Amino acid sequence: MLASVVVPTYHRPELLGRCLDALATQDLDPKIFEVLVVDDAASPETRRQVEAVAAAARPAIRYLAVTGRHGPAAARNAGWRAARGEVLAFTDDDCIPVRGWLAAGLSAIEGGASAACGRVVMPLPDVPTDYQRNAAGLASAEFVTANCFCRRDALESVGGLDERFSAAWREDSDLHFALLRAGLSIVRAPDAIVVHPVRPAPWGISLRQQRKTLFDALLYRKFPDLYRRRIRPVPPWDYYAIAASIGLGAVAAGLGHPRVALAAAALWALLTGRFCARRLRGNSLELRHVAEMIITSALIPPLSVFWRLYGSWKFRVLFL
Template sequence: MISIVVPTVGRPSLAVLLDALAGQLDDLPGVEVLLVDDRRGDAGELAVPGTLAAYTKVLTGRGAGPAAARNAGWRAARGPWVVFLDDDVVPAGDWARRLVADLAVGDRVGGVQGAVRVPLPAHRRPTDWERATAGLTEGEWITADMAYRRDALAAVGGFDERFPRAYREDAELAHRVRSAGWRLVRGRRVVTHPVRPESRWISLRTQRGNADDALLRRLYGPRWRSDLGLPPGRRHRHAAVTTAGVLALVGVALHARPPRHAASRGALGVATGVAALAWAAGTAEFARARIAPGPRRADEVTTMLVTSALIPPLAVTHWLRGWWRSRGVRPGVTA
């Protein structure tokens, strides 16, 4: 038996996913589908296609995020393999057949990842948000489509529920599974992950993930990115730009006070100018790095300019908040 676990907040994309699964039941003997309804409040029942209803069980989540929802799913699963799918992916027409082949692996293989495709516009360069979504195609062990042996999940206790977002919780689990002696490999099945519509300010909201990065730093030390196989970030640059901006603002505020000593006032003016130039240069570099590969439309350029000024202090604030909240975490101890 194969257990498919789908945590969901009831997005319209869920119906597309379930329809795709329903059309491949003949290639999935003994399958069960566990939908974990992670919506808060009474949002009504989830619609399940009739052909899939006999194979599907709907579980009620706690509204505590995808890590907790996936834990509820795999702990209720009966199959030796648990396949996690996000509720906004679309399995290819041969996904089920390839899944069965992907899971024909050695006993020490604890997980098999599916390939993720992100369709991008053919007539123009992708926006910042589209490029961020396309990053999923290069992600390792992401639960957009990731199969784990139930024994491997049980051995490490599943997902760490202190990660409340769909961010880093899958990489952290994969690290613990590999550390426990299991191998993770890539399979040949494919899902498509469309770029969902979002506000032009989505990049500001995603900075909340810096709090999760702070927790990872607490857990795994200064080498946490390389140990978990994560790409380098911009936190140190954001911290430098934010510091320069704060110093410039402080300098302006002090300069506005009644003068006492002309020499000290002049030195303050120079220091303030240097800090302001450093902030402007750092912000301009960040904006250029985001604008250059994009469509360069007026609305996109405006959004990039505004958010490039706001992201560094926002990222630093979320990091500090996460660092403070995780102050009692002991290195190497997961929950």
């Protein structure tokens, strides 16, 4: 068994079926690789779905339910540790690996590299929403678990993925940084392509996503230099300025200083308006989307600052 493909999933049967169909048609001898579907929900329906596909398709497809700690990092750890392949290939249930994906990834590390990162293609409409454009940033990321390949000994040497990253955020950067710190070789695999359509998102999704910022604090605690060099060279001072103007205005109003309160409100309006305009530039100007941008632009900065400070406290690190 040369390779094992690990696919974490969570209550997404249609997307999982699409991904498995793509993996079943890889242009590689099905006898030399397997697919492990790691179910973070331990769902009987998903088990039945995978078993039905496995009975009718090659390569070998196995179902694995996650027990204990949950999240994508924990699911991927459970998958690669149960796998039989010498090379572990990771993708997600909402991705569509092209026909030559696995062969190209294996070819990239044949020369002795410890890991490789493929290419993610995220089609966008001509005029995207702010969420769609942000999500498409995955396509330009340096290393993502939606499309990467690691030798087993490399994963063992860094201890796999850090399961404290319990959401789909920064767990791939953490693995990337761990491999770099260990001095292991990572190469690009530009022909190993997965198509990653941007899934529909509910109104105000950007507000829920602010919670993920606490995992930036964890990553910064572990790899401060790499974080500053490769992810965010400076803190988001505009967020802090907006949050500070809110606090200053509230305190001034409470202490009976209306001029200071008005000045703080004017500063907040200026900074928030500029932030909103930046999010709308080049994106959809449909009324519903514009309304969403106005409301969420007022709420994102204080929410982000809260989660950054909470992450600092939770992980005992000064993270601005």
